[in-house]
Amino acid sequence: MKRNGKKFPKGFYFGASTSAHQVEGGNKNDFTEQEKEVCDIRAKNYREHYTFQAKILGREPDWKSIEKEASDPKNYISGLACDHYNLYEKDFDLACKLGHNSHRFSIEWARIEPKEGKFDKKELLHYKKVVKALRKRGIEPFVTLWHFSLPIWFQKSGGWLRKDADELFTRYVEKVVSYLKDDVKYWMTLNEPMVWAADSYLLGIFPPEKKSFPTFLKILYRLGRAHISAYKVIKEIDENAQVGLVIDNPYFEPYKNRLYNRVIKFIADHIYSKSLLFYVRNSLDFIGLNHYFHNVVNFGFNKKCCGKINDMGIEMHPKSMYHAIMELCSFHKPVYVTESGTADREDKYRAWYIREILKNVLNAIHDGADVKGYFHWSLLDNYEWDKGYWPKMGLIKVNFDTLAREVRDSAYTYTEIIKNNGF
């Protein structure tokens, strides 16, 4: 690899990411059920709700600028979201104008299979149109098959704990992939199994709101199995398909490089970041890396960070991206950065962050990492799960009353980098 440090490899994918429940609107799934139950309490206790996370992250957000939205129950109802379900052509026009040559989105299982065993052809057709709309604009689709939200029937009957969960998931995958295979090459089976399993079965935040360590472990195993089975069926349908799993690795930095912190880092890396990948390594064409966190480990605790802080109280530490990528090199698989972004309602830091993150991606490439694409989170402001609408992560600002879109200045910084294929 030529170490000029400035340009991305030829054919590098530049795009942005979204997920169905966060942008489409009009969904009916386990999250929409939960939202009705918890919106009032979340609005009332928005600070307490976030305190635990803030402790892990190290900082509280600046509540002054957020509290109006955060204390409104409507903030916690996904509802119409960005109405991307209907406005996707317009959104892809914007992505195209911004120079994106690829786009990552997810398919909503609850739309495709609203009742167990009953598949909705209209919805399959909808996603076909979505994929065609991308292709028409010269944008390569990267499709996630499961991004957190589940059909109500599946969740109510035990969800991933059902003995036949992997068969049910694979049957859904088979339907979708057979239908879209002519227009989609890149598939991602599951998004961030660790985050979802922890939020749903350890912390009790996502549905089904359980708090049990043994069940959390069981769920992870089930998700790994589901990935392997889905991988197999996708390859049977299309041997040229590229199939990946999306993980959410932070960079665990050992404080002052002390020996005991290095030991803790080693354990955290191997349990949190690498165990699932190791389990599925023989059923994996690429790794999707979502990267947001820099965790400085000091005796097992996350040390308070001191860098730039975003609206969610998360430290923005671009160098972490370099490490998170390099730490995946031992798997010898191509890596796509499937998410990286920051909550920044004033658009004060995003341009800087994008630039610095991409420089670190480049450094990793020049140091031998096989990175093939970068997808910014997110194309649009969207519904940020238990936090609702107050975090603003879009390259494109969305007015949730009028649904008007407005491209943020930082989006053009990204476009400049894309145009130059680097710096």
Ligand code: BGC
């Ligand atoms: C998830 C996204 C989420 C993003 C920003 C990731 O964990 O995949 O759905 O919106 O982080 O918090």
